[in-house]
Amino acid sequence: MKTKILIVDDLKEILMTMSRYFAIHGFEVDCASEREEAEALIGANAYSVVITDLHLTPVRSNEGLEIVRLLHHEAPETRVIMLTAYDNEEVEKEADRYGISAFLRKPVSLPLLRQAVQESLRRLR
């Protein structure tokens, strides 16, 4: 059975590139560009890994962290990889407290991201 992952990013181009890449590498991929969309998908599916951007709106609020909190409470077995283009030590610490698998700086190479996903899956098993 394919490993099911969710990718959350407000930039459609990034979503498309990432989903195509992971689909080619044998993953079953869902995409969301808004926090509420991601939460609705998480409520209805069991994902092994969620890759989420920290900022999902131009105002730079930390919606990605809300998703991490939701997963921590409702799907603690799901691994989370967070992406951000900005340094934010506070957020990084908080995300760590919720047990995320990796915090990666954008731009991130796709092979590196896949390696992070596979690493988190190994820890899951």
Place this chain on the structure above:
Amino acid sequence: MLTLLDTILKPGSLMPVFQPIFEIHGEERELHYLECLMRGPKGTSVERADILFGYVRRKREEISVDRACMRAALQATSMLPFEPNISVNVHASTLGRDAGFVSYLKGLADDWGITSNRLTVELIEHAPFWDVAGIWRAIDELRSYGMRLAVDDVGAGQSNYNMILDCCPDALKVDAYVVRGCHADKHRVAVLESITTLARRFGAQIIAEGIEEAADLEVLLGMGINLIQGYMLARPMTIQNLLQSGLLRANEARTMAMASGAQIEASMETTRS
């Protein structure tokens, strides 16, 4: 750039499907009404109804999307021949908060040539929000138009006693969670018996949802629950599939036969007297 919500609200993007509710007596099976269910825009992450409405509730956009669903549902209903009765799903919070919702629904029905006494509003709720005064006003209004009221998902989530007490519905739709597997579970049967008693005391019809097994159907019919909905009998269908199924024509033929039977009966009475 269009947001997902914009896409959902765009005219023509919500996809209505219809699932029949049958009245069953022995071998006889008649269409009771069609429930109009909604699917999200094709090719989006919210095609599935549970994800669509999960998203809508998180966005707190129940009112705007419920209105869009009514538009799509009634437009689709207007394309159905033989004028079957129809139910539509509405969040209880929408009915409570949107003071103009019922007149909007009535206006749509008038625009599409659908008599309002063909409509049942099925109340759904997933949040503990409850504006009783608003709900009462809306219920009075929809009943004044001849519409009927059902409480959906009875036995699950927020659809419980307070909703039934506040609404005094015309029908209780028992959630699939209670129904599925009742043939092998005396506790499920006990819950069904309790809901049946409740429905009788309220003068409400009882409809069982989610029937997938003949053994469950047998138990339900044995308990006198004969309004049945579920994949075992019919899956939700697009308008095209519904038209091809012949279901509406068969129903119309039966109704006409019954009507002419009643006329013959009446004329025999006249002759006799």
